[in-house]
Amino acid sequence: MSPSPATLPSVRDLLATAVAAVGGTEREGQVAMVEAVDRAIRTGDHLAVQAGTGTGKSLAYLVPALRHAVETGRTVVVSTATIALQRQLVDRDLPRLADALKKELGRRPTFAILKGRRNYLCLHKLDGGVPDEPEDNALFDPFAVSAMGRAVTRLREWASDTETGDRDELVPGVNEQAWRQVSVSARECLGVTRCPVGEDCFAEKAKAEAGKADLVVTNHALLAINALQGIQVLPEHDVVVIDEAHDLVDRVTSAATAELTSSAIAAAARRSGRLIDQDIADRLAEAADGFAIMLDDLAVGRLDAMPTPMQGALAAVRDCAHNCITAIGSERKGEKNDLEGSTARKLALALLDEVHDTAVRLLSAFDAEVGKRHDVVWVTGDEGSMNPRPPSMKVAPLSVSGLLRERLFEQNTTILTSATLTLGGSFDALARQWGLPAKQSESARPEGAATEKAVPSDDSGPVWTGVDVGSPFDHPRSGILYVAKHLPPPGRDGLTPVFLEELRELVEAAGGRTLGLFSSMRAAKQATSELRDKLSVPVLCQGEDATGLLVRKFAEDEATCLFGTLSLWQGVDVPGPSLSLVVVDRIPFPRPDDPLASARQRAVEAYGGNGFLTVAATHAALLLAQGTGRLLRSTQDRGVVAILDSRLATARYGGFLRASLPPFWTTYDTEVARGALRRLASPAEKKPSEVE
Known part of the structure; x- marks a missing residue:
């Protein structure tokens, strides 16, 4: 007879069962961690737990996470920074753990992996339903075109064998340029109901599996997108475990960073030109040329003020992109059966929205005084490298602490873990970056806010505990x-x-x-x-x-x-x-x-x-x-x-x-x-x- 949730074994007993099943030995730090994680899940207080290499921290958070999911019927999300840890969890740790705990939990707990849509093969695009713009250097480089052709041929062959369409399962892999030929972003996707192969979509299958799972493994980038966009990309959940938490701020910052290049603006103009009056698209192409000229005149590095000529160039990009978006307009009733037209429209709007929104963000980054700005703007360039790329303009949040506090800590019980979380002997340095109040020392006001979220104050906020369970190493x-x-x-x-x-x-x-x-x-x-x-x-x-x-x-x-x-x-x-x-x-x-x-x-x-x-x-x-x-x-x-x-x-x-x-x-x-x-x-x- 299956045990009821009220009679589920304790996490200590479940850990002992799991350790015995994998042929391991119980470790003091692992026991301390499993109890701390269980306590955090039960109380709702956030937890930062430093667990040295060899502690067995994966089991220490997976055991209470699975117990909670089975007991409550709610999904737990586990986020990692690296592909290697994702694969370790999904291919090794979770299958063994699910088998070991099946009897004690009354059923075999389920798990799934979920990534951003760009990580999955798009069957519609693979079948030629989504034309893509070639890279500028590929237009004139027969070797690049040939290499691209070979890579895409490999991807077509792989598409008939793969069950997941997950890029990380392709060995050896292909470069980013080739992968873009067979994948789409969330903005470019037609949606499962409109796509002719929507029922077979790899990304939708992964999302459906995640929606049914007790535990979902994802990455910090998708976790960030879930927070940034305010859209539920991940399934409903009440507990988040962030492994490799020392990398969280950098990964969230990267996801919140936008880039504007003249080639992206030009590509948006080309896509628009197939759908609207050519004169309107041509004005955006001219704005791309103007932006490129102004960008060439700027030194590489941070901008503390936007030069007036560049302000004009960015305003032109913003306005011309907006005019193209307006000209394309919303899809009319009679056009819904035109799949080719819908696809072209979706692709054009995806690029136009990105170009327009980035131009707006770049222009508004300098509205406030220097000490009160939310974003940092800089010009990139790598002319000295072997394969120089054209310059670009980037904008990133000064801090993501406000974002994390509002969209992560105020909505979910969060466990953050890594072998490296205490700096200078305290959790405070990283806690401040995450948006948690410092505990052990007075601190200056945090270093800004992300995407206009209020700067967290250190005198109030989410309740959290820091625990260092040590290391098995002497x-x-x-x-x-x-x-x-x-x-x-x-x-x-x-x-x-x-x-x-x-x-x-x-x-x-x-x-x-x-x-x-x-x-x-x-x-x-x-x-x-x-x-x-x-x-x-x-x-x-x-x-x-x-x-x-x-x-x-x-x-x-x-x-x-x-x-x-x-x-x-x-x-x-x-x-x-x-x-x-x-x-x-x-x-x-x-x-x-x-x-x-x-x-x-x-x-x-x-x-x-x-x-x-x-x-x-x-x-x-x-x-x-x-x-x-x-x-x-x-x-x-x-x-x-x-x-x-x-x-x-x-x-x-x-x-x-x-x-x-x-x-x-x-x-x-x-x-x-x-x-x-x-x-x-x-x-x-x-x-x-x-x-x-």
Whole structure:
């Protein structure tokens, strides 16, 4: 007989069942976390829970989430930042957990994965029902056209085999340009009732499955869209679990960022020209040319004021786009059976709305005084790169704290978790960015509002608790934090000879086995180039091959080193002897000319706060914590984290940064660090099973 909701086992009992079913062992931190999550769900208070690598945090939130869903009949949403974690949850953790808890819960709990519409194959577009505009460079590049043709052919073949149409299941994948030929955005979609293949639509099937599931796995981007648009993209739910919560603000900011390019305006004009008087469409094309000319005259970087000529160009784009939208008009009754016409109309309006709304947002961004603006505007350009793109103008929210408070925390019980949530020993730094009131310290007014949402006040707001359940790792015994206090502070002219010599000696002592985390690709390439001839071990550099393949090569050959930049700071999971040394070249502060970071820092200072600590140091602390966390990935791991930036030891903010790192044993003596690495590299130091 199935148990009733009132007699469901406790989360402690369910966790014990789940752990036994997967062949694991109960961990103190996991038990503490499962009880904290269960308490948050029952009380409705929000929870931030830091759970170190190896805690088993996925089970610790999935068990109470599934119990709640079965007990109440309400859906729980789990949001992740990365595809890798999504796949781990859906392909491994949830199937095993659902089987393990089937008897105790009275039925097998159900789960589904849901992404934005762009992530799914569009059968209507694949059948030629949705013409697409080619990229400008593809118009004249026969090689690009040929490569596109091959990719689309692959996609057509895959369409007959796939059951989900999910882009992430296509291996190997295709580039963004090719995928756009077979996918549509939510704005471009005809809708399930109008589309001739609506009943077979992959995106609609995924949405339907999610609507019936106990637990839905999604990503931070879709969670952000659900909040930004105020439209229920996700199924009705009352609990949200945000894994990889350290990345939430960046992902929501990215989703709320808009971009305007002359090519997008021109494409909108071309699409409109097929439906309306050509003169009206031509005026939008002329506005695109005017915008391009004005944009070429602007320097790359943040704009504190919109130049008058650009104001005129943007006003022309706004007005011409509006005229095109008006000329297309609403669909009349007799046109509803014209599928081709409806499709063309939908495509044109999707681009026109985007162009018009972005132009309006860019123009209104400067209406308020500098300290009271909601958005940051900047010009992009990468003329120095191998494949330069035309310049563009971007606009992003100064802060998303108001948005998150209103659309997330005030509507759902929210559990935020990650291995890295306490910075400087406190949850407050990230809590303020999320829109939660600071607990442990007084703070300046938060750094602005998103999309005109009121700036949260720290004296009231959602009730939340911060819990650090620790780590199964014995950090002081398993790892050494070596800070190269004797090195001169890093400069702007690349890596110095003394730095490269220090790095060489550390790598040699480790016998390879080194993950080099650099603040720029330029530095990673310089280190690779200058050390390859001086080292007897292989050195791989990010960009020389697919990152996943490089990480695999690094893991498979103990002597190999891997040097790279940002994605490696958070994306490398290599347990075992292949990784004994993590090197960080410099404290990863944001660039002084970073448009968003510099604007946020200035806004904090305008209200009397410490902009450097609130923005730059917090950014650096989060990345440092993530980077140094690459060292210990299992309880058997041992090694050294070497920070080759003396400011960590000498600067006033060094204490805040060090308090954000795992509690390794610390030394400033290079001989101590190299000695430890030599011992780890010696076969005598390995376990018997490792040297047989």
